[in-house]
Amino acid sequence: MPAPAVRTALPGPRSRALLESGEGLLYAGLAADLAPLVLDRKRGYTATDVDGNVFYDLASASASVPLGACREDLIEPAVAAIRRWGNEDSHALSSPPMFELARRLVELAPDSIDRVDIALNGTEAVETAVRLMRRATGRPLVLAFHGGYHGESTATATLGAEAASISAGDRALGTGFFHAPYPNPYRSPLAPARPGGSGDATVDYIRDELLFHLVDPGLVAGVVIEPILGSGGCIAPPDSFWRALTALCSEHGWLLCADEVKTGMGRGGTMLAVERWEVEPDLICMGKALGGGVMPIGAVLGTEAVLGAVDDLSTGSTWSWLPGSVAAALATLDAYEREDVLGNVAALEAVAAERLAGLAGRHERIGDVRAIGCFQAIEFVRDRASKERDPVLQGAVARLALERGILADSSTASLNLQPSLLMPPEALEVAYDLVAESIGAALSGDAR
Numbered sequence: 001m002p003a004p005a006v007r008t009a010l011p012g013p014r015s016r017a018l019l020e021s022g023e024g025l026l027y028a029g030l031a032a033d034l035a036p037l038v039l040d041r042k043r044g045y046t047a048t049d050v051d052g053n054v055f056y057d058l059a060s061a062s063a064s065v066p067l068g069a070c071r072e073d074l075i076e077p078a079v080a081a082i083r084r085w086g087n088e089d090s091h092a093l094s095s096p097p098m099f100e101l102a103r104r105l106v107e108l109a110p111d112s113i114d115r116v117d118i119a120l121n122g123t124e125a126v127e128t129a130v131r132l133m134r135r136a137t138g139r140p141l142v143l144a145f146h147g148g149y150h151g152e153s154t155a156t157a158t159l160g161a162e163a164a165s166i167s168a169g170d171r172a173l174g175t176g177f178f179h180a181p182y183p184n185p186y187r188s189p190l191a192p193a194r195p196g197g198s199g200d201a202t203v204d205y206i207r208d209e210l211l212f213h214l215v216d217p218g219l220v221a222g223v224v225i226e227p228i229l230g231s232g233g234c235i236a237p238p239d240s241f242w243r244a245l246t247a248l249c250s251e252h253g254w255l256l257c258a259d260e261v262k263t264g265m266g267r268g269g270t271m272l273a274v275e276r277w278e279v280e281p282d283l284i285c286m287g288k289a290l291g292g293g294v295m296p297i298g299a300v301l302g303t304e305a306v307l308g309a310v311d312d313l314s315t316g317s318t319w320s321w322l323p324g325s326v327a328a329a330l331a332t333l334d335a336y337e338r339e340d341v342l343g344n345v346a347a348l349e350a351v352a353a354e355r356l357a358g359l360a361g362r363h364e365r366i367g368d369v370r371a372i373g374c375f376q377a378i379e380f381v382r383d384r385a386s387k388e389r390d391p392v393l394q395g396a397v398a399r400l401a402l403e404r405g406i407l408a409d410s411s412t413a414s415l416n417l418q419p420s421l422l423m424p425p426e427a428l429e430v431a432y433d434l435v436a437e438s439i440g441a442a443l444s445g446d447a448r
């Protein structure tokens with residue numbers, strides 16, 4: 001693979017011309033958000049722009065490309081399936097691979113999971129899960145968490161609470177959700193747990209505050225949670241949280257839905273992140289990496305009590321489980337069986353943990369660093385005592401890293417590094433050298 005090499009200012013002349021052509025053409029919010037480059041091609045963990053600049057891709061298309069870009073062994077089966085079946089609305093007419101994929105998803109999930117519903121993508125999977133939770137329990141309310149991201153449809157944007165801007169126009173319309181702070185060991189406003197409580201500060205807050213003052217637990221269908229906060233910055237709850245949360249769910253008959261759209265398929269170090277804590281959810285949402293970074297697909301995995309008992313809710317949409325997407329997902333699962341994906345994720349986590357600890361040791365303006373599998377994050381602060389977030393510094397680091405050939409995700413509360421699960425550890429070391437250089441340059445006010 002070529003090394004990162006950025007030879008033009010960004011955007012380069014060809015990228016600039018294309019971006020400018022989009023300014024009066026594309027939705028203004030999209031035009032404003034686009035990175036200062038236009039892609040020419042992607043291969044493995046590299047991306048090349050139309051000016052010939054080469055980047056190491058540590059964004060992985062919002063973590064939807066698990067094993068590197070443009071793998072022929074994943075593309076070919078998808079193309080063959082499209083040639084054979086074209087599109088079919090899989091709600092109406094099935095094809096054999098659909099049954100195999102459902103079986104394999106049930107196999108990889110915890111024992112609680114018996115059945116699968118089909119979805120087009122992560123957003124649709126979460127929408128479906130919420131509707132199923134309400135239908136199965138007959139209760140309207142769903143608890144979710146500050147910092148959680150679940151999509152940008154009206155329902156998923158308001159179920160989520162990652163950044164107020166995401167739900168700004170929808171919050172008043174997307175009713176039926178209430179929120180607690182995510183169990184964030186670095187900046188939870190709730191720690192520590194109180195004596196005689198649930199054993200966990202977040203669950204104490206839910207019990208003592210939300211259920212006492214705000215919401216009758218009998219109105220709650222259940223909880224939707226990212227088992228590791230993905231876009232929100234690679235944050236894992238403490239072990240105490242899962243014990244206390246599952247006890248709370250059992251006590252009130254709440255369904256537990258794990259949104260594994262981003263954590264699933266190994267990014268968190270295990271095939272599903274809930275495996276880390278041996279949590280057995282009632283529902284699991286999948287998407288993103290399930291399609292191998294080749295085709296869009298989502299899924300809702302669920303218990304017999306939910307996906308077997310509810311049979312009168314129409315779910316999904318026309319393109320859910322397009323046969324080509326199903327074929328890509330099956331080929332992706334095959335690749336995970338053939339290749340030591342999780343072994344490489346562990347090696348990448350070790351590289352990241354060591355490099356991130358070094359960075360945190362050197363720079364006071366780094367408040368926290370986290371590495372969980374191929375979720376890695378750096379949280380910049382104005383100072384460590386106040387923990388006040390420093391989006392300006394974060395943006396400067398992201399920009400300087402981009403100029404050095406590192407594509408990362410700086411759209412949220414931390415600089416998130418999400419490499420391909422198969423990136424060679426040596427390449428990740430090179431990437432971290434460049435990130436370290438960028439932090440040094442940003443802190444010294446150096447432009448490059």
Ligand SMILES: Cc1ncc(COP(=O)(O)O)c(C=O)c1O
Pocket residue numbers: 062121122123124126149150151152226230231259260261262263287288
């Ligand atoms: C945890 C989580 N859930 C749901 C979604 C929505 O998935 P998609 O945008 O692929 O539809 C995302 C997307 O980032 C996500 O990270």
